[in-house]
Amino acid sequence: MDSKFDFRQLESKLYQKWEKSGAFSPKIDKKKKPFCIIMPPPNAYDKLHIGHALFVTLEDIMVRYHRLLGEPTLWLPGADHAATASQIFFEQKLRGEGRSRHDLGRDKFNAELMTWMLEQRETMEGQLKVLGASCDWTRKKFTLDEDVSRAVVYTFKRMYEEGLIYRGKRVINWSPKSQTGLSDLEVIYQEVEGELTLIKYPLKGGGEIVVATTRPETMLGDTAVAVNPKDKRYKEMVGKTVILPLMNREIPVVADDYVDMKFGTGAVKVTPAHDPNDFEIGQRHNLEQIEVIGKDARITEAGGKYAGMKVTEARESVAEDLDKLGLLVERKKFVHSVPHSERTKEPVEQLLSEQWFVKVGPLAKPAIEAVKRGKIKMLPKRFEKIYFNWMENIRDWNISRQLWWGHRIPVYYLADDKSKYTVAFDAKVAEQELGGKVVQEEDTLDTWFSSGLWPFTTLGWPEKSQDFEYFYPTTVMETGHEIIFFWVARMIMLGLYCTGEIPFELVYFNGIVRDKENQKISRSKGNVIDPIEMVDKYGADALRMGLMMGTAAGQDTHVDEDKIRAHRNFANKIWNAARFISMQDASPQAIDKVDLTKEDKAFIKEFNGIVKQVTKEMNKYAIAQAGDTLYQYFWHQFCDVVIENSKPALYGDDDRQKSSAVATLNYILKNSLVMLHPFVPFVTEAVWQELYEGDLIVASWPK
């Protein structure tokens, strides 16, 4: 053995050996309870970043631990088609080549994107291997695989038939830049210094009513003014008619509880086509919906002389015109929060659109119950509160995306009469059902719809496959807390709905990886640490330890190169301890076959205590704690004390002492390697191959 652990030479060889040996693929044994993690699929086209490296490390530790316990262990890897991000990215790529998706058309665009994405996926998968991920590549899945897509259609169809999916015209969030609707979760609110404009609306027959708005241009689409029914100031005006300035439209004054008497003037202009709350007021009072803002964020024909203006231009123009008419009471600075697209960062428009929705209420109830009754646990527990808070106030979920890339909504319309439609697996079936030529819905599904089915579509559901029967419900879902609503909540709802069972027993939330200065790692900040570069420099074991140490479920964590380097030293320490022990000529015997010295007995007793402690910590998913226990013990007790203490015996002539020492050192080393293996799989396996029989990856956890 060399005096240094040569990770560059050994890591990739060991990985290949593991993969070839079949150690990653579990054998189904009905007598044993399996352990299963479905990997949160990284974007197929994305290079792995440091956050991926953290989750891979944590999951791999869990998986290797359970494999060593002898449980049939499945870690199923996957790749995500990441609808919105991919389409935006690929369109940009095309633009760079002087092309656009419209040149290609839908089918060709998707075909090219698919080819490119499958290529990229190999890079991503190669990086998972570099990190040591012991996942079962024979079972890998892609979110656009044919069987997965079929399961998506199957689910959509069933939900539609049971009234859980409906089509409706609602005010939705619209991203003008990417030309698609967004779910509420894809919208972030940003504080913006704007203006609050007070406008006089003249009453027919004399008088006036003053309304306040941050968006004067939407008045073009006003179809009412609303006041609170309890508001004495306006009691007389309810039921009267207002002349909408600039448009000269007669609109009613209605009374509605939604209006807050204490805010502004207590009177609200109502624009049912461009505000979700106004939409609901409109429903209650039967108001007309006039769409004055188009999908291009410009004023429509319905906006009269303002047609064609950008909303921002119209805002000024309307205010000016009102001022000329003497109807502008005041414009004052006003800080308010404005909805923006999370992805493109531009302000979103709220406008009326026909979309497909999931009726979430009936799905949420059992999903709340499952967590309340402890069938699904979350780590840390505080996320259960966050989950309840959201689930109890959940609103219907817009699942239509106006994108080409993704699962196309399986709805077919009769070409001659689009009011007739059906949900079907393909056009032929739909044609038979509707008795005529059909066209498919243009929209695709929100990525999170298919992602919500991931824990079981990956296992072959809805077919009654062996994997599904055996591994489902899965054991652990390990993911980031930032997607608890996007993903975790949806998997629980859809899992219970589709399979009648929980999708997983435990949700383990990892934290966000930050840099030394506690900043989020992001490309724009230029503080990215490339995990693959770190592996190159210090080895995968060092990166894994550096990332994992000091983390706790739900807690953000820090990385810096120093920390990684420190653990490269640890990997080397393991290597050298083993090297020292391998240099002793006596052939090791089992500890129960040797007359142990009193001291060695004490060392073994102490070590058995460590085994108990680490096992307990691992079972609690206190992973970093277990890692720390092992680190401290191995370095500062085993190396600094036990080994040092053995030297006089090893170099002396007393055979009894010598064999006692050799047996003790080997016993502790061997079992330490097993326990350390989930954390630092490469160096431990490399050592094992030097000293012992078989493969460490399938050894047995000490008792």
Added chain:
RNA sequence: GGGCGCGUAGCUCAGUUGGUCAGAGCAGUCGGCUUACAUCCGGAAGGUCGGGGGUUCGAAUCCCUCCGCGCCCACCA
């Protein structure tokens, strides 16, 4: 507006149900190329555990309050 979390050595953080809990890594300091490892070994230094109050025989650990940070959800014109 509602909810959640954090504040422990210079830095990054561990401290599970209150009693070897005052710790680790890195940085730093002093001394060592000792035949497993200088990617190492040994020694010393370093914190009134954010402030204040309370419960207790005893609190970094439980309760209250204040200060300072951060996150999530909803969105009020």
